[in-house]
Amino acid sequence: DAKTTQPPSMDCAEGRAANLPCNHSTISGNEYVYWYRQIHSQGPQYIIHGLKNNETNEMASLIITEDRNSSTLILPHATLRDTAVYYCIVRVSPSGGSYIPTFGRGTSLIVHP
Amino acid sequence: EAGVAQSPRYKIIEKRQSVAFWCNPISGHATLYWYQQILGQGPKLLIQFQNNGVVDDSQLPKDRFSAERLKGVDSTLKIQPAKLEDSAVYLCASRAAGLTTDTQYFGPGTRLTVL
Numbered sequence: 001d002a003k004t005t006q007p008p009s010m011d012c013a014e015g016r017a018a019n020l021p022c023n024h025s026t027i028s029g030n031e032y033v034y035w036y037r038q039i040h041s042q043g044p045q046y047i048i049h050g051l052k053n054n055e056t057n058e059m060a061s062l063i064i065t066e067d068r069n070s071s072t073l074i075l076p077h078a079t080l081r082d083t084a085v086y087y088c089i090v091r092v093s094p095s096g097g098s099y100i101p102t103f104g105r106g107t108s109l110i111v112h113p
Numbered sequence: 114e115a116g117v118a119q120s121p122r123y124k125i126i127e128k129r130q131s132v133a134f135w136c137n138p139i140s141g142h143a144t145l146y147w148y149q150q151i152l153g154q155g156p157k158l159l160i161q162f163q164n165n166g167v168v169d170d171s172q173l174p175k176d177r178f179s180a181e182r183l184k185g186v187d188s189t190l191k192i193q194p195a196k197l198e199d200s201a202v203y204l205c206a207s208r209a210a211g212l213t214t215d216t217q218y219f220g221p222g223t224r225l226t227v228l
Contacts (some may be wrong), residue, residue, distance in 0.1 A: 042219075043206070
């Protein structure tokens, strides 16, 4: 799986958009970009994933650059409950063979009042 | 839909003792994962099951760790004997079969402290 690079920490004001970057310049054509988050004392929670196109769901938006070397997770209106560690992971589709899911250290996002 | 269940939530043992963790995945989920998360780090995969078979256990310290999923549903992870460096949160996750993407659902974890 491709390696990802994320800033160790970020902060954001409540109600503003939080933009979390991820660099994955070694991504392969069949690798998806996944985002999970982990709130303190809980297990990671799936947020969103994408291959090439930008994606949006009820939790967030995912913007993937055209060359797929980087992506940005956008929380459009951050709340205090969005304070968590956010993990960006790239991996192949499970149907494409075996792999070892790998989480890095992620980005610790603090949303302040 | 019930989530992934894990027990116990917390466990404190002394080094060289044994401990076991239990996980019940979401109903119908064929793939089950055990992760170890040391404080300040991301989760590290220990073992992955597909139904009752092991898909990958390359990062499982087999001299002391063992895991089973006998009937392809719930699973246990055992450590025998425990070392101080085994202090961590042990996370269980599951994924539905037949998906072309890898959306995992995690349980709350078991926090193990080895004294």
